[in-house]
Amino acid sequence: MITNRRTFIKVLAGAAAATGARLDVAPALAQAAPVRIGVLAAKAGVTAPVGESGLRGTQFAVDRINAAGGIAGRKVELAVEEESNPKDTVERFRKLALQTKAEVITGGISTAVGLAVGPVSEELKALWLAWDATTQKGVEETIPKPRYAFRSVDNEAEAVMASILTARQLKGKVKTVAGINNDYSYGRDNWAAFLAIMKKFGMNVTPVVELWPKLGETNFTSHVAALQQAKPDLVFSSFWSGDAPILMKQAHAAGLTQGTKFVLTTAGGVHESMKKAFTPEGAIMGYNSLYFEAPNASPLLREFSKWHQERFKEWPNYESDHAYFTIVAYKAAVEKASKAAGGKWPTTEQTVEALEGIEVESLSGRRGYRSDHIMEASYYQGVTTHKNRHDFVTIDPVEVMSTKQIQKPSGTGLYDWINSWSV
């Protein structure tokens, strides 16, 4: 209790000093306030498992970063929004950028969403690090020279790698090929790239049937019958979701896996569903950028696989790697730019510059962003085997190729680039 005037003045002065002191430290406190990272993750439909995988990689990255003191001393807070149709997702992107005031937004799987979000990221000058969602054709038109948007690996990288492996392993052994791919850009781009590379390698193969089931189809009995009729030596498929195991199950039940070679560019995305009961040995199968049992697995990948298995009772897949990469690349860029700016938190422009050409350790090994804002990574593919401890197929031998080998360089058309190869 204040007993007299002198004491009262003392208390008042003390309070004023405390307030003053608090005002003095305000900028430092703002600096240490958490950094908000917005995430767009699909939660429904065909892309839901991919969105879930991305969220797991994001959470793992953020847990590690926060345990080690955050990004340039600031803890990370995640603001997750759902990726759904392009219109709604753009609204959520705006919300994350303008209302949540996220310093960076990661995520995005569907190309249609990517095409809509890209220009908005440029318009708002909001940093967007896509997981996928940015196939080359449309993106080149809608965001030709992105400043704030950072893109994923080209659509066809997986088909390019699988085609090179096909040429290496099966030259002279296949004469007729069939394609069963989803009826949208990813499926069509992959099949076209496969045929172009077969031609480049002088494989002399004839496409006998091209099937285009819609994305999300769960019954391929008619397609399998068409494949049986066409009797191809090799079936090429870029299925990446639940349709991959369904196709193999129905193909196996119809006797198609005996004698026919399979190239499954992206089935590693649902690798635990590719059961030995119906997926043959000897197929070429791709895992995109993360193979959970990579022989050269880094301690980081081993730690993540263990964490993933303990927490979700599943082995991880590629989208965890893309998502993990976007977070650690952002951290590395901020810290690099902050150092250059004398310890201050960098502006978005400074972070963008630091991201260009950055290289960090991700779950799949070292990977980075090219100066044209396109991801670099190592891709894992190989020949399926049943010799493992699981009830699903794995690959052995494991082939690793960098996107420097399987992704067209900046400013070059895909087919010009393929034609320029010396084989």
Add this chain to the structure above:
Amino acid sequence: MLGGVFHAAVLFLVAAGLQLVFGVQKILNLACGSFYALGAYAGVSAVSWALAAGAPPPIFPLVLVGAGLGLALVGPVIERLLRTIYDRDESFQLLLTFALVLMFEDVIRFVWGTAPHQLSSAYLVYGQLRVGGLVIPVYNLVVIAAGGAIAALMGFLLARTRFGRIVRATAENRGMAEAMGVDVSRVYVRVFTLGVALGTVGGALVIPATAAVNEMGIDLIVEAFAVVVIGGLGSMRGAVAGALIVGIMRAVAVATYPEVEMLAIYVVVIAVLVLRPAGLFAKAAA
């Protein structure tokens, strides 16, 4: 062709549920696809559990049918919810049943997660049949036979039994049926539960040949509607004919000109809408 009939058998079960519920309750139930998906997931869980408990593999179709029928118990609960919109505009029905579709998607994600669920080896328990140069899994024939048997059973139930007569009377004139002493609310509960069972059993039966994925119901709703338009809304014979037309059209398109796989179905739908707007079997109301 057989692939088309296999697809038609499954499609019939879902479309029959849609037809029955519309025919009697005048409700356009979009959630019929969700019941199919729920049946598929429950089928995987039930068979995995039964096999782990030591049940002999060849009895798995019985487990699947049991799982489908067991799951139909959600029918009375959903029907209770639908009672609020029986006398309201169709748009309310569509909104409510579409809301159910979204809710069931979340229920599936919550219970089973997002990864595909499947039975890896059940499909070939009955072996394969060689016809000419083609290899056909015997289980496909089991599903076709089950679809045919259920269609026959439904026909018998609706045409030859007391329950069927009451259902038809209610479908024809609800007020008159009520005046004759029919407990219409009880009929509605039973009919809706039967409609749910057709969907859940369909989903459960198809699962050995495919994998349960969350969106599997959505796709089938669209196809079931094509079946209904072709066959005629509310007609059980129409559901059989519509399912066969859609299934076989798709198979023929895939075998001859794969680019028109989906287009082929909708060309038929448009042709029926123009030439016979009420559908091929419109008069033979359930």
